[in-house]
Amino acid sequence: VEANGRAVFDSDGNATRLSGILQDVTDDYQIQQRKDEFISVASHELKTPITTLNASMQILQRLMKTDPTSDKVPMFINKANNNLNKLVRLLDDLLNVTRIQQGQLALNKTMFNLVDLIQDCTDHVRMNGEHEVILSGDNELMIYADYRRIDQVLVNLVNNAVKYAPQSKNIEIDISHTANFVTVSVRDHGIGINPDKLPHLFDRYYRVDALGHQFSGLGLGLYISSEIIGRHGGQIGVESQRGEGSRFWFTLPINEEEEV
Numbered sequence: 001v002e003a004n005g006r007a008v009f010d011s012d013g014n015a016t017r018l019s020g021i022l023q024d025v026t027d028d029y030q031i032q033q034r035k036d037e038f039i040s041v042a043s044h045e046l047k048t049p050i051t052t053l054n055a056s057m058q059i060l061q062r063l064m065k066t067d068p069t070s071d072k073v074p075m076f077i078n079k080a081n082n083n084l085n086k087l088v089r090l091l092d093d094l095l096n097v098t099r100i101q102q103g104q105l106a107l108n109k110t111m112f113n114l115v116d117l118i119q120d121c122t123d124h125v126r127m128n129g130e131h132e133v134i135l136s137g138d139n140e141l142m143i144y145a146d147y148r149r150i151d152q153v154l155v156n157l158v159n160n161a162v163k164y165a166p167q168s169k170n171i172e173i174d175i176s177h178t179a180n181f182v183t184v185s186v187r188d189h190g191i192g193i194n195p196d197k198l199p200h201l202f203d204r205y206y207r208v209d210a211l212g213h214q215f216s217g218l219g220l221g222l223y224i225s226s227e228i229i230g231r232h233g234g235q236i237g238v239e240s241q242r243g244e245g246s247r248f249w250f251t252l253p254i255n256e257e258e259e260v
């Protein structure tokens, strides 16, 4: 791109256009490469729950014929159900991406206490896993936003904090505000992220070391979250160090007028 900038045909406009095209080609190439990786990741991510679901159904069918009162029946129903839910969540993310790209991610705003939403979400994490969630900051913060979408952002950040911190149990959530904005931050003490990867984190399909990933996921959660926060007129960001954990944060306007 720089070489084109130094081209002899300096003032005729073509040189500028040419450098623009080269830039686009590089971006297109990167997106194409990520799409290829994404298809391979997505196929794998969909296949795992389908395979488990399929196996559970076969076992259930057999049990219903041979031993319908077995205590294995509820266990396999549960397993099938969990995997079905996993599939629904994966498909929801894929549908969300399509909606975002078609500009159809509708917001349904109401007034609610953000702290209640955060408490519900953290209760869920406490019930489901071994992670300890520590809440600090404000205990009431009314905002005008889409409850379900903000919940989705929080669930994404908290699930990532759980997923990418398998060895370390504490997750700290802090809620603060200024006159016009609230800030929510989710801190984990997990694997962390190399600083050079941070600029790409909120890109569609992006996963650190995509193909060598030992964690499940589609690389869409942060992209969807950043779109949701952006649509609300807020900002989302991260501070992280490899090996030391991450702190993801987002802001939201308190006043309706901040809406974009």
Ligand code: ADP
Binding pocket: 156, 160, 161, 164, 188, 190, 191, 192, 193, 201, 206, 207, 208, 209, 216, 217, 218, 219, 220, 221, 222, 223, 245, 246
């Ligand atoms: P995924 O489904 O892969 O988790 P996300 O969009 O939620 O997709 O995150 C994108 C990538 O950012 C992840 O694949 C992971 O590499 C990195 N990442 C996200 N959250 C964390 C975290 N809390 N700690 C370390 N890495 C993270």
